[in-house]
Amino acid sequence: MKEINFRNEILAGLTVALALVPEAVAFAFVAGVEPLVGLYAAFIVCLITAVFGGRPGMISGATGALAVVMVSLVSSHGVEYLFAAVVLMGLIQILFGVLKLGKFIRLVPEPVIYGFVNGLAIVIFKSQFAQFKVPALAGSGLDWMSGKALYVMGALVLLTMAIMFILPKITKKIPAALTAIVVVSAIVIGFGLDTRTVGDVASVGGGLPAFGIPMVPFTLETLYIILPYSLILAGIGLLESLLTLTIVDQLTDTRGRGNQESIAQGAANVVGGFFGTMGGCAMIGQSIINVSSGGRTRLSGITAAVMLLVFILFLSTLIEMVPMAALVGLMFMVAIGTFEWASFKVLRRIPKSDAIVMVAVTVLTVIFDLAIAVLIGVVIAALVFAWDSAVRIRARKYVDAKGVKHYEIFGPLFFGSTATFLEKFDVANDPEEVVIDFKESRVVDHSGIEALNKLTEKYHVAGKKLHLRHLSEDCRRLLANADSFIEVNIMEDPHYAVLSDKLS
Secondary structure: OOOOOHHHHHHHHHHHHHHHHHHHHHHHHHHOOOHHHHHHHHHHHHHHHHHHOOOOOOOEEOOHHHHHHHHHHHHHHOHHHHHHHHHHHHHHHHHHHHOOOHHHHHHOOHHHHHHHHHHHHHHHHHHHHHHHEEEOOOOOOEEEOOHHHHHHHHHHHHHHHHHHHHHHHHOOOOOHHHHHHHHHHHHHHHHOOOOOEHHHHOOOOOOOOOOOOOOOOOOHHHHHHHHHHHHHHHHHHHHHHHHHHHHHHHHHOOOOOHHHHHHHHHHHHHHHHHOOOOOOEEOHHHHHHHHHOOOOOHHHHHHHHHHHHHHHHOOHHHHOOOEHHHHHHHHHHHHHHHOOOOHHHHHHHOOHHHHHHHHHHHHHHHHOOHHHHHHHHHHHHHHHHHHHHHHHOEEEEEEOOOOOEEEEEEEEEOOOOHHHHHHOOOOOOOOOEEEEEEEEEEEOEHHHHHHHHHHHHHHHHOOOEEEEEOOOHHHHHHOHHHOOOEEEEHHHOOOOOOEOOOOO
16 A cells, blocks of 8 residues: 655645635626535535545535536525535435446547537636736626736736746645645735735635524425426436546546546535535546545645635634635636646547537637536447447358358447448349358447338248348347247357346
8 A cells, every 4th residue: 555645635725625615606606506506515525525435535515517417506596405405415425325327437538528528627827817807996797907906916816837847846744735825925025016806705614514404395396496406416416426537547547436536426425414515426537636636645635625614613704815816826726737738649549539529628628617518429339339330330242152141240230320230131133042140249228129020021032042041049039029930049158138118
């Protein structure tokens, strides 16, 4: 077992805790709840997933992807319904993990993951520009910074980015992100610079989160209200968490446990709902900050959660003095580091279909959200795969010494390839006896069975004898309509299942 570097783990956790504060507050505003609701969510979700999750080093907390779904429920029914929805969301996620469904993340192809990462990097980058806006002098709304305020903010952001870029080239013993935050904060406080701080965004002070059962009626009507939101939240949370787990796996060259992570995420949300939080999931930005700062074990995540609670209970005044410019610069560097710049080179070498999927997922993540982008990306990739598999089915034909014509089929027979499969046969001109050999093929679904039914009927009507070889017993049982005129070579049949609802 690799020795834990306690210094790196603790400093990485401290850096993450500092970066969690403004994000948790911002996502709370997006969800339409009090800042402490977001901060408590960050603490509880981060702590429980750090201790029990399936991916050491990954950071979880309140996220924007969930917040944009929550706001509708909060505005229409109130915050207590949100807490109930978060509890149900957690139960769904636990069930997902218990049923070991985390393996289905493997169905997400690599171009979709590239697109997800690039889209999320752009979203992280874009979201930081909101910090360059201030309340309008006249009327309501926000205006862009101008004059001295803009120059100071911009200079501090650039200084933060410069420290994070240069320091690792000099030494990696000191976390660059934490150093940048400390240095920039010291400059702002020491010189009394007038710039936005965390305290200008919201107060982060408070007490311990209090346990309480959501104040909602325990009726079917309540379930009808919260169930749709809980399902969506659970789906988005699991999708973002499992994709982030995959990214951290790649960064650390290790492998996490998706089902264990799903159960931990669910448990965290159940607990969070009873402690009045907005729930959460894995955060790719914070996870990358943690990993790049040296966090590899559960200790960094536990440190981040504990320090966040310490900030809330004892150090809120100090944390509120941290300039937003330092955190904006930090997130800019996270976005730059998150973006897969190599994907520009890859685009020229991969198939056009994969390139389209990658670009589409990137654009959809920016325009809509992660769930929609990944879902559409997987659908496009699946359709492309189905098309490629459909056009690959082929038949090698020959007539043996006895005058029997043989069709040796290559490639899968399924719903996408049935039309091409049927075009391979010349029923009218074939001899009296025909053999179709599936040794190098496989009947995948019921559409393939129906294609065989149609083909055998054609040969039967033409008065010709048809033999099907190397076909599974499942296929033979499903060919009930053709039993009277099909001869199947049972001795050489393989044993595999066909996807069909007609089998008992």
